[in-house]
Amino acid sequence: MIINKIMIVVRAPLRISFVGGGTDLPDFYHKHQGAVLSVTIDKYVYLVINPTPMISGISARYSITETVDHPNKLQHTRIRAALNELGIKSHIEIGSFASILSQTGLGSSASFSVALMKGLNLHKNNKKLSPKETAEAACHLELGLLSEPIGKQDQYASAIGGFNIFEFNPDESVNIKPIFLGFEVSSKLEDHLLLFFTGITRSASAVLDKQRINIDKKLKEYKEMTTMVPFFEKELLAGNIKGMAKILHKGWLLKKSLSKDISNNVIDKLYESGLKSGAWGGKILGAGGGGCLLFLAPPKNHKVIRAKILQKAKKNKLKDFQEIPVKFVQSGVEVLFNDNHTVL
Amino acid sequence: MRNYITNFLDETREVILTVEPEEIARALKILQATYERDGRIYIFGNGGSLALATHFVSDLNKTVFSQDLNRSIKKFQALRVPSNESELTAWANDIGYDMVFAGPLQNYLSDNDCVVAISSSGNSTNIIKAVEVAKLRHIPVIGLSGFDGGKLALLADAKIVVKTEKGRYDFVESIHSVILHLITSYFQDYFNHLAVKNSGK
Numbered sequence: 001m002i003i004n005k006i007m008i009v010v011r012a013p014l015r016i017s018f019v020g021g022g023t024d025l026p027d028f029y030h031k032h033q034g035a036v037l038s039v040t041i042d043k044y045v046y047l048v049i050n051p052t053p054m055i056s057g058i059s060a061r062y063s064i065t066e067t068v069d070h071p072n073k074l075q076h077t078r079i080r081a082a083l084n085e086l087g088i089k090s091h092i093e094i095g096s097f098a099s100i101l102s103q104t105g106l107g108s109s110a111s112f113s114v115a116l117m118k119g120l121n122l123h124k125n126n127k128k129l130s131p132k133e134t135a136e137a138a139c140h141l142e143l144g145l146l147s148e149p150i151g152k153q154d155q156y157a158s159a160i161g162g163f164n165i166f167e168f169n170p171d172e173s174v175n176i177k178p179i180f181l182g183f184e185v186s187s188k189l190e191d192h193l194l195l196f197f198t199g200i201t202r203s204a205s206a207v208l209d210k211q212r213i214n215i216d217k218k219l220k221e222y223k224e225m226t227t228m229v230p231f232f233e234k235e236l237l238a239g240n241i242k243g244m245a246k247i248l249h250k251g252w253l254l255k256k257s258l259s260k261d262i263s264n265n266v267i268d269k270l271y272e273s274g275l276k277s278g279a280w281g282g283k284i285l286g287a288g289g290g291g292c293l294l295f296l297a298p299p300k301n302h303k304v305i306r307a308k309i310l311q312k313a314k315k316n317k318l319k320d321f322q323e324i325p326v327k328f329v330q331s332g333v334e335v336l337f338n339d340n341h342t343v344l
Numbered sequence: 345m346r347n348y349i350t351n352f353l354d355e356t357r358e359v360i361l362t363v364e365p366e367e368i369a370r371a372l373k374i375l376q377a378t379y380e381r382d383g384r385i386y387i388f389g390n391g392g393s394l395a396l397a398t399h400f401v402s403d404l405n406k407t408v409f410s411q412d413l414n415r416s417i418k419k420f421q422a423l424r425v426p427s428n429e430s431e432l433t434a435w436a437n438d439i440g441y442d443m444v445f446a447g448p449l450q451n452y453l454s455d456n457d458c459v460v461a462i463s464s465s466g467n468s469t470n471i472i473k474a475v476e477v478a479k480l481r482h483i484p485v486i487g488l489s490g491f492d493g494g495k496l497a498l499l500a501d502a503k504i505v506v507k508t509e510k511g512r513y514d515f516v517e518s519i520h521s522v523i524l525h526l527i528t529s530y531f532q533d534y535f536n537h538l539a540v541k542n543s544g545k
Contacts, residue, residue, distance in 0.1 A: 128455070130482045162373055180369030183534040187541065331377035335455040 005051035008122050009337035012047075012115040013040035013329055014106035015157035016195070016285060016294065018236075018244070019228045019251050022258065024151030024168050025208065026143065027215040028222050034168035035229040036153045037179070037236075040161045041326040043100045045108055046336075047115040049123050050093040058083070061095035081145045082116050086124045100324070103201035105286025110154030113138035114333045118159075122338060131332050132176065135159035149209040150287075161332025163236070165229055185239040186328055192241045192296050194279070194305060195326055198270060199318035200290030207287040211259040218258050225254060245281030245296035252283035262288030266316050270309055277301065277308040292324065359515045360522065362507035368523060371486045371502035372530055374458050375420075378484070383456030385422040388445045388474060392517045393462035393488075396524060397424050400460070403528040411532070412539055420531075425449055425474070445474035453477065458484045464516040466494020466505070475499050488523065490516025 015038045023034030052059070060066045060079045068074055069090075071083035079094055094116075102108045117137035121127040129137060138155040142148045152174065156166045160176060163186075167175040215222065228251055235243035252271075256263045263271075267284060270293055274282055278301030285292040297305055306323065313321035378385055385404065387397040404422040406413070426432045426448040435444045449459070459478040463471040466489030478485050479499055487500025491510045497503040506519045 128482045161377060178370070178373065180366070180373060183530075183537060187537060191541075329377075329380050330373050331380045334381045336381070338455055 005053075005123065006339050007051070007337065008049045008119050008335065010047045010049070010115040010119040010122075010333065010335050011044040012111040012118070012158045012333040013161060013331070014043045014045070014100060014108050014111055015040050015154060016106070016326070017153060017157070018283075019232045019247060020225050021153065021286070022151070022211065022255060023222050023226050024153040024166070025149075025212055025215065026151075027212050028219075029168035030170050032219070032223060033170070033226065034151075034222075035165060035226040037163075037165050037229050037232050038153060038157045039163045039328050040157060040330075040332065041106070042329050043106065043324070043326065044098065045111040045115055046097040047112070047119050048093075048095045048097070049119045050095075051123065052091050052093050055093075056090045058090065059093040059095075061093070077146055078113055078116060078141060082113075082120055082141055085141065085145060086120050088120065088124055092123070101197070101201060103203060103291070104197055105204075105284065105288075105291025107154035107158060107286065109204065110138060110142070110150075111158040113141050114155055114158045117141060118333050118335065122335065131159045131161070134333050135174070149205055149212050151208070157332075159333045162330040163328070165233060179233060179236065181236065185236070188239055189236075189241060189244075189296075190327055191299050192245075193326065194274075194282075194295040194297055194302060195285075195324045196270075196293045196295075196309060196313075197320065197322050197324055198267065198284075198290055198293055199313065199320035199322070200266070202287070202290035204287035207259070207261050207289045210261050211287070214259055221254055221257060225251060241296055242280050245279070247281070248283045248294070248296060249275075249281030252281075255283070255288065259288075264289065266318070267293070269316065270312055273308050273312045274305055277305040279305055356515060356518065359506060359508055359512075360519050363504065363519065363523065367502050367504045368526065371460075371504060372527065374484045374486055374502055375527065375531070378456065378458040379418070379420060381456045382418070383421075383454075383458060384452070385420060385458055385460060386425045386449060386452065387422060387460040387462070388425040388449075388471070389462030390468055390470065392513065393464065393520070394424075396462055396517065396520055397460070399521075400524045400528070403524065404531070407528055408531045409535060411536055415539065417535070417539075423452070425452070442469050442473055445470050446477050449474050449477050453481060453483060455481070455483075458486065460486045460488070461496055461500065462488045462520060463494065463496050464490040464513050464520075465510075466491065466496035471496060472499070488520050490520075 017038040020036035057069050060076050071080050074080040118134045121129050135156040139152045163179040163181050165177040232247045274295045279295040279297035282295035389397045401422045401424045404420040409419050435447045461471050461475050472495050475485050485500045486502040487496040488504045489496040490506040493505040497505050506516045508515050
């Protein structure tokens with residue numbers, strides 16, 4: 001009998017990563033400390049975990065619905081691994097919802113894992129994980145249990161929330177350094193920022209898997225990417241948007257040199273058109289190969305940039321191309337609904 | 345007389361410099377994150393600190409938004425713990441003074457909330473008990489203490505300490521008030537900024 005359990009709703013924010021992405025891959029940080037700087041945004045992955053005392057099976061609802069009688073029969077690798085790890089074998093329904101497509105470079109797959117580990121620990125043991133513990137649990141799920149060829153920055157970004165620098169140490173520990181930005185600068189940065197979904201989705205694992213193989217040959221580039229983090233932080237604290245944009249641009253060029261799959265002809269054309277219409281700098285978000293394009297540009301140029309880049313996207317038949325307005329948020333993973341106050 | 349006055353003012357100036365701006369920044373982040381997720385802010389203290397707590401509750405709930413109180417934006421939800429004298433004395437008389445904050449807090453506290461604990465010594469048993477309730481549930485704690493910071497400075501996530509010799513309640517409480525007004529002022533400016541920005545669009 002598990003009728004005392006109730007529904008739990010968790011949400012975890014997506015993130016924009018500014019500099020250092022890629023240095024959170026174990027193949028790099030095992031040799032040299034990695035570092036990234038990112039911020040969470042007002043777009044979320046929502047997860048509902050519902051105990052089903054009258055139905056013994058397991059349901060997972062995401063882009064499809066799966067109903068099975070044992071976790072091992074689930075196609076969804078992360079839900080399967082998480083349920084097995086926590087010893088949940090039956091009587092559960094898990095549904096995920098988001099306002100942004102997956103595989104857009106905003107870290108949504110890690111946000112899903114973060115919400116999942118936060119929620120399932122509450123469901124199973126009424127165990128409240130701290131933001132840091134949640135990030136660790138999500139990393140354990142993805143990099144440990146599933147051996148996904150990905151990095152650790154997104155799990156930390158989504159669990160902790162706000163502007164942060166994360167440093168990845170060879171011993172697997174992570175230093176979390178929050179950047180306390182006043183509303184003036186934060187709001188100014190929002191006003192300069194343009195985010196476009198290219199209409200091209202890609203699996204981060206596929207891009208990162210190829211990038212990973214090359215790491216030993218590109219150590220110099222990766223190290224340079226980590227050194228950009230403190231420079232970016234300095235410009236960020238000073239509110240120097242143009243300075244930040246220049247660093248983004250430099251970082252994007254460097255990142256493109258890591259693997260030929262990070263950019264492509266279409267992405268390059270879109271990016272060029274943004275710069276030509278008055279953006280100071282920008283980058284592709286996430287692993288690359290598609291996803292979202294970020295620009296920092298003076299607000300007076302936004303109208304022209306929008307028009308030009310949309311024209312370019314149409315020309316390249318990117319039918320899902322669109323702008324995504326974003327605001328920064330300070331809160332990381334959060335339990336929106338959990339009525340169970342009984343056990344502690 | 346003049347000497348006495350200038351000495352006090354000089355000392356106040358010296359003491360105020362012991363406050364770490366970084367810890368206030370941390371507190372602002374916690375409050376903003378709580379606001380974003382619709383959480384509640386529970387504030388408490390003993391004696392003079394209770395007066396500060398009550399004052400801060402009204403500043404967060406009303407003063408922050410007072411330039412535009414009618415606008416239908418989400419506001420802070422700050423509450424003093426316990427909420428009234430009946431509840432305070434009921435816990436004190438029936439259970440014990442140690443439980444006047446932890447008792448009610450245990451009842452109200454949910455996952456999205458945060459806690460502001462004010463204690464000059466940082467060691468008041470009832471304050472520490474309440475902070476432990478919050479910590480056990482991973483609820484972020486903003487601690488305002490004085491002297492050497494006490495246990496509160498060890499437990500809190502944002503450790504705001506007014507460093508003085510033991511017993512200087514006058515300085516500690518005065519500067520706590522300055523810090524709480526700084527927080528009020530920050531959010532007042534922030535929400536005014538948002539209002540101007542949104543009206544321009």
